[in-house]
Amino acid sequence: MEIQLSMLVLEVRDLARSIAFYRDLGLDVPDPPPDRPVVVHRMGSGVSLLLTTSFAATYDPAWSRPTGGYQQLLEFYVGDDASVDRIWAELVAAGHPARMPPTQTAGPYAAMVDDPDGNVVLLTSDEAARPMPDGSLRE
Template sequence: MTPRFDLIGMAVTDMARTLDFYRRLGVQIPAGAETEPHVEVALPGGVRLAWDAVEMVRTFDPDWAPPTGSPRINLAFRCADPAEVDRRWAELTGAGFHGHLAPWDAFWGQRYAVLHDPDGNGVDLFAPLPAS
C-alpha cells in the first residue's frame, strides 16, 4: 500500500484559545474539547486536523521544543468571496488574534490575508477575485 496523506497535527500551548480560533474559521470542533490533551476532527474531503497540548507531546517526545522564527507552513482556508476574507479577518483580529498581512488583492487573482493562530502558525484566507 502507498502511504496516504491523512492528518495535519499541531502542538498547542493553549488548547481553548486555539480551538476558538479554528471554530471562528468554521472548523466543526466538538463542545468541551477545550479540556482535552488531544483533539482531532475530520475535514471535508477526509483529511484530519489535530491539536496536541505541548504537555501531551512531551509525554512521548520529552525534548520537543517549539520552533522559532517565521512559520514554514500555512493552512489556507478558501472563503466564499472577497467580502468573506475581509469579514473573517476583521472578526479574528477583532477577537485579539494576530493579523500578519491585512487583506489585499493579490496579483494572482485572489483576495488574500494572512493571520497567525495562537501558536504562530500561518493561516491564510483567500477567495477568487471577480473576473474583470
C-alpha cells in the first residue's frame, strides 16, 4: 500500500477565528460539535483539514506552541492567476496579514497570507497542484 497524506491537523488558538479564516479562503468548513473543540473539512482531493485547540496539548506532554517563524506552508490550488489575485485581495481586505502579494515565482504564480495562528497559506494557480478527478495529483 502506498502511504497517503490523509489529514492536516492545525493546533489553533481560537477555533471560531480559524474557521472564519478558512471560510474566507473558500472552504466549506462546518460548525464544530457543541461539546468538542474540533472541526474537520474534507476536500475533494481526499485530504482533510482538521482544526483543533487541544489535541497536541492533551496527548503530547512535551508539546509547546511555536513562538516565531513558520515551519510549513499550506498550499491551496485556487485555479487561475486571477483567482490568486482575487482571493489574496479578499483575505487581506478582511484583515489577514499579507506575507507575499501575488507574484510570478520561479515556479507557480502565487501569493502568501497568514492564517490567525501564523500558519502561512500559499495560494497558487500551479496546475501541478490541481487534483485530478480521482483525487490524485498531476505528474
